[in-house]
Amino acid sequence: MVIEAEDLQFVRRGGGFSLTLPSFSMAAGEAMAVLGSSGSGKSTLLDLIGGVLRPTAGRLSLFGQDATGLSSTALDRLRGDRMGVIFQEHNVLPFATVRQNVALGVRFSAARRARLTGPVDAEIERLLTLMGLEPAAVLHRHASDLSVGQRQRVAAARALLGAPDLIIADEPTSALDEGNQARFMALLNAARQETGAALLFVTHDPRLVEGFDQVLRLDEPAQSHGEDD
Amino acid sequence: MPGSMLALAIGSVLSRRLSLALTVLTMALSVALFLSVERLRIAARDSFDGTISGVDVLVGARGGELGLLLYTVFQIGDAAPSMRWSSFEDLAEDDRVEWSVPISLGDSHRGYRVVATTSGFFDHVRTGRDRPLRFAASSGERIDDVGVVVGAWVARDLNYGLGALIEIQHGLASAGDRSHQDSPLPVTGILEPTGTPIDYSVFVSVRAFEALHNGWRGSVPSETALDVLTVDLADPAFTPSLITAVYVGMKSKRRIFQLVEDVEDYGPEPLTAVLPGVTLSQLWVLVGSAEQALQLLAILIVVVALAGQITLLLATLDLRRREIAIYRALGAQPGLIGGLLVLEALVIGLIAAAVGLLFAIVGTGLAGSVLGSVLKLDLGATLLTPSQALALAAFIGVSAASGVPAGLLAYRTSLQDGMRARF
Ligand SMILES: Nc1ncnc2c1ncn2[C@@H]1O[C@H](COP(=O)(O)OP(=O)(O)O)[C@@H](O)[C@H]1O
Numbered sequence A: 001m002v003i004e005a006e007d008l009q010f011v012r013r014g015g016g017f018s019l020t021l022p023s024f025s026m027a028a029g030e031a032m033a034v035l036g037s038s039g040s041g042k043s044t045l046l047d048l049i050g051g052v053l054r055p056t057a058g059r060l061s062l063f064g065q066d067a068t069g070l071s072s073t074a075l076d077r078l079r080g081d082r083m084g085v086i087f088q089e090h091n092v093l094p095f096a097t098v099r100q101n102v103a104l105g106v107r108f109s110a111a112r113r114a115r116l117t118g119p120v121d122a123e124i125e126r127l128l129t130l131m132g133l134e135p136a137a138v139l140h141r142h143a144s145d146l147s148v149g150q151r152q153r154v155a156a157a158r159a160l161l162g163a164p165d166l167i168i169a170d171e172p173t174s175a176l177d178e179g180n181q182a183r184f185m186a187l188l189n190a191a192r193q194e195t196g197a198a199l200l201f202v203t204h205d206p207r208l209v210e211g212f213d214q215v216l217r218l219d220e221p222a223q224s225h226g227e228d229d
Numbered sequence B: 001m002p003g004s005m006l007a008l009a010i011g012s013v014l015s016r017r018l019s020l021a022l023t024v025l026t027m028a029l030s031v032a033l034f035l036s037v038e039r040l041r042i043a044a045r046d047s048f049d050g051t052i053s054g055v056d057v058l059v060g061a062r063g064g065e066l067g068l069l070l071y072t073v074f075q076i077g078d079a080a081p082s083m084r085w086s087s088f089e090d091l092a093e094d095d096r097v098e099w100s101v102p103i104s105l106g107d108s109h110r111g112y113r114v115v116a117t118t119s120g121f122f123d124h125v126r127t128g129r130d131r132p133l134r135f136a137a138s139s140g141e142r143i144d145d146v147g148v149v150v151g152a153w154v155a156r157d158l159n160y161g162l163g164a165l166i167e168i169q170h171g172l173a174s175a176g177d178r179s180h181q182d183s184p185l186p187v188t189g190i191l192e193p194t195g196t197p198i199d200y201s202v203f204v205s206v207r208a209f210e211a212l213h214n215g216w217r218g219s220v221p222s223e224t225a226l227d228v229l230t231v232d233l234a235d236p237a238f239t240p241s242l243i244t245a246v247y248v249g250m251k252s253k254r255r256i257f258q259l260v261e262d263v264e265d266y267g268p269e270p271l272t273a274v275l276p277g278v279t280l281s282q283l284w285v286l287v288g289s290a291e292q293a294l295q296l297l298a299i300l301i302v303v304v305a306l307a308g309q310i311t312l313l314l315a316t317l318d319l320r321r322r323e324i325a326i327y328r329a330l331g332a333q334p335g336l337i338g339g340l341l342v343l344e345a346l347v348i349g350l351i352a353a354a355v356g357l358l359f360a361i362v363g364t365g366l367a368g369s370v371l372g373s374v375l376k377l378d379l380g381a382t383l384l385t386p387s388q389a390l391a392l393a394a395f396i397g398v399s400a401a402s403g404v405p406a407g408l409l410a411y412r413t414s415l416q417d418g419m420r421a422r423f
């Protein structure tokens, strides 16, 4: 199992926000959508899975290991080794080239580097192509020269580099127009199926959750009572 | 792949180049100022300590040691009492003495003091760090004849060349009617600048000095004044009976204190012996307080520049939260992010130190010629003295350490931000 969460609960320090989650689990290669309005705690959930925040109560197991017992260093390593992350926006270093940005995916993890099947440059080009980018055209351009849609696809290529077991994506399409949204979703789905990674995809847009193996809804009133940010 | 991280760090730095360049410039200027002040300070002290650096012992009549030194070397204060010529001869014959030079003071030439001595003065007296006296121009004659050697400043100020005839005045006041008007002496040598009172002195031989004075009774010229140019200076009649002091060079420095003791116990007349180097160093402690204030100021400026660096690192940290969030999401440990900031601070410090050193070298190079001729300071050829190198290393260390608060803050905010790049 990629994720097994039992009665996870998180209370933000100083009060103000608490999140209670139903138990759920994700198998290898599975795609799960998390749907909730703004402020419902979607990003908080990803922080818990990513090991940046720790649950206040409940049990969380990642890749078969008990995550609640791990040190923060071990959690950082686990994230670096086995997860790819795509943010809502500002995913890329604007001063670095596309190649440098994608290569960062294996920069902090020896395990990720070890899983590369060939030279890193060949893999970068393969993933950029999978994400619908023309490597020759973008590889040496500065990320700041790209459109928002292109940057998100570069971020996806980076998240996929080194064959992670799980991709976590936090509303990666919210800054894109509708046409680009659909295109990004299609490319991401195809690319992750090709690499075999599981996907935990967060969105506030109910139209995007179609085709996912599971959908987790965070909007039930009992589960959250946070103020909007 | 550590090279790729460095490339990213450089890219990140370059993306903030304007604010960073200004900070580095401020820091470099402060470093340059500090190094220059330090260099000036050392030059000033060397110049002071080295006013008569070749002289091991200064002997004069019993009286205040400091007074003797100040009067003989710096022409400051009251005239020292005289000592006998015969005492000089005894000293000159001492086995432990390598060389000895008599000094007779009291006359002046157009406001510049006249030093009566022997040509040994120019062979043995050194200035600065053991730098021998050099002639900018010389007719080849030694002053043991009737020649006059003038210091660099005197020659420049009074526009004297070789062969110029000059008159010696009795006493220091420039009273025309009291000069040895009948006895003008020719300039036979002009010294190179030394940055010491030597530049402001006029040198004649003790014998010519004595001959000039032969016609004097007290401060009144007598009817029997001699024309110094025509007298035979080899005549024992012109051996002075009294002189002001003797400069002594030792064969072995280890015998200095023995000689000093013997001088103090000298039978025929009460004498005193001073170690010029030691006494001048002690005096510098008093004289040097202004320069210490300057140094303190320079240090404060460096501190302010370093504070500016911390401010910059903390201010730009906010702009870099996205960058840090990306690294965190990819598995970078907070410690690595803190280390990255400290490394960046170290690089800033290194660049600032290097640029500052360059500024200082160019600056003192340009200032050197000016200071050399106006202030008579020898800035020396050493690029970096050990103390300066130490100060520079300390600067780089503190600069790198100033990345620590930014690193700590980055560590904290990177935990708080988690892996979200909001904004
Ligand atoms: N660093 C933080 N400090 C305090 N409150 C926060 C912080 N991050 C998020 N919150 C609050 O936690 C709640 C959930 O936020 P989040 O998980 O980002 O929601 P979503 O991603 O669904 O919009 C919101 O009320 C938000 O204001």
Ligand SMILES: [Mg+2]
Pocket: A042, A043, A044, A170
């Ligand atoms: Mg969110």
